[in-house]
Amino acid sequence: MRRHNIIWVITICLLLTGCLEKEIVDDINIEQVEGFDLIGENEVEGTFVVPVYKADQSIENEIFTAISLLNKDILRNAQKESSAPIVNGSLELVLFNKALAEKGVIQVVDGLQRDASIGTGLYLAIVEGDTKDLLQQNLGTRGTGDHLYNLLKHNINRRDVPKTNLHIFLSDYYQKGKDPNLPILKKTEKSAEIVGAAVMKEDKFEMTIPNEKLFYFKTLVDKHADGTVSLKVKDKEEFVSIRSIKTDRKFRVKWKDDIPSIRVIVSVDGAVREFTGNKVTPKELKEFQKVFEEKIIKESESMIKEFQEKGVDPIGLGYQAKSRKRGFDYKKWKDATYPTLTVQVEAKVRLISTGITE
Known part of the structure; x- marks a missing residue:
């Protein structure tokens, strides 16, 4: 009787494994960073960066863009440009331009937290200027997404940028009596730099803490x-x-x-x-x-x-x-x-x- 039950368990497990959706790495585009720019009253342009690994071990960036109304699935529209499915299981960083941050970012962030393939350690940041201009640069030796991610990680762990990620942002947003803060990036001639931190009023950009005050700001919040x-x-x-x-x-x-x-x-x-x-x-x-x-x-x-x-x-x-x-x-x-x-x-x-x- 016990052997009969074991056979049934093994059979069921084999059947269930056939229900899993399989994705071959060479047949998909794995994005590392997303950027969102407000380009009108309600339209948002999304920029998605996918690293492409060459035979000589160099890395180039493939850029996909799409425009949609606020609250819509921009990534779904970007799929129309891609010859392979764009997946965000390795997404490390999401950027918002200042205009979108002033309008409010929670509608985009809400979509991120509902995606089970995205980890809560995902970094969020605001960009002075357009995120598209920043992401179109080829930065670092391991791809633009990895370069920007490590720029933030280094300055959070060992410098004056307060610790923040998707989980912390949502915790501060939903917590009565506390507002979130996010780092601010700016495109330079050949790279990018951190120029301060943004203090949000709920999910909207309210004020900037400049670099010269970041040390004292971090002592208060982190x-x-x-x-x-x-x-x-x-x-x-x-x-x-x-x-x-x-x-x-x-x-x-x-x-x-x-x-x-x-x-x-x-x-x-x-x-x-x-x-x-x-x-x-x-x-x-x-x-x-x-x-x-x-x-x-x-x-x-x-x-x-x-x-x-x-x-x-x-x-x-x-x-x-x-x-x-x-x-x-x-x-x-x-x-x-x-x-x-x-x-x-x-x-x-x-x-x-x-x-x-x-």
């Missing part, structure tokens, strides 16, 4: 692993470069008479990377720490005030307040409380190394 900042020493024509080894932030929320006050505590462990003066003494090291703490507080509080004026909350202060209050009224928070909220930033800097100057 954790650094290897960021670098340069500071001018007070009353001296000397500069010090500090490499961030580790940063962290904590929130202290107090409610009084239904009015909250929030304190953000930023902790930084860093090392002196370069100093234009002489040997770093213990006295100068303390001065560096004080200057750095003052700079963090000044830049952070200035950004927070601008966030309040714009009505955006990339730090998640609303979420922090909500998690510490029963019967939290989000509409009241958004309309009345958040714009006038008292937020104090406290910085704790510890310079644990002075490198070869020690």
Whole structure:
């Protein structure tokens, strides 16, 4: 009897394997990056980049484009240009031009999250100018898509760009009391570069954090692993470069008479990377720490005030307040409380190394 059951199980498994859709790699076009440009009131142009591997081991990009109304299946229209099916199982990056980001990107992102073949680690970014112009370049030695993906990955993991991907974007978008942020790319003469981060109001582009403020922005919304900042020493024509080894932030929320006050505590462990003066003494090291703490507080509080004026909350202060209050009224928070909220930033800097100057 048991042997009879085993035979039936094996037979069923063999039948089920015949139901799977098979795709041969040589017979499909595997895209790496997509770009979407708003080209009218409601029309969107999609650009799809497929790497083509040559016999001499070089890589060229094959570009497919299509135009459709917002919310429509642009990729389906692009298939009409392709001699083989375009599949997005290896999609690593999706780009939006600024005009589309100002109108809202959730309708495109929603289509991405419903595709089971796309991973939630997919990067999203905004492009100054048209994504089509950027993607038509041949970048890097492993294809344009791979080059742009690694450009973002490197700057997220080891520099000042806050961590973001499809999963994080959707989490911030659906979370009451927090707004998403996305990196901003720009086409250069021969390549591409990161020029800042975009703060979104829900799914719409609202404001830009320029490169010179990205370090301080990341300390508020994420954790650094290897960021670098340069500071001018007070009353001296000397500069010090500090490499961030580790940063962290904590929130202290107090409610009084239904009015909250929030304190953000930023902790930084860093090392002196370069100093234009002489040997770093213990006295100068303390001065560096004080200057750095003052700079963090000044830049952070200035950004927070601008966030309040714009009505955006990339730090998640609303979420922090909500998690510490029963019967939290989000509409009241958004309309009345958040714009006038008292937020104090406290910085704790510890310079644990002075490198070869020690």
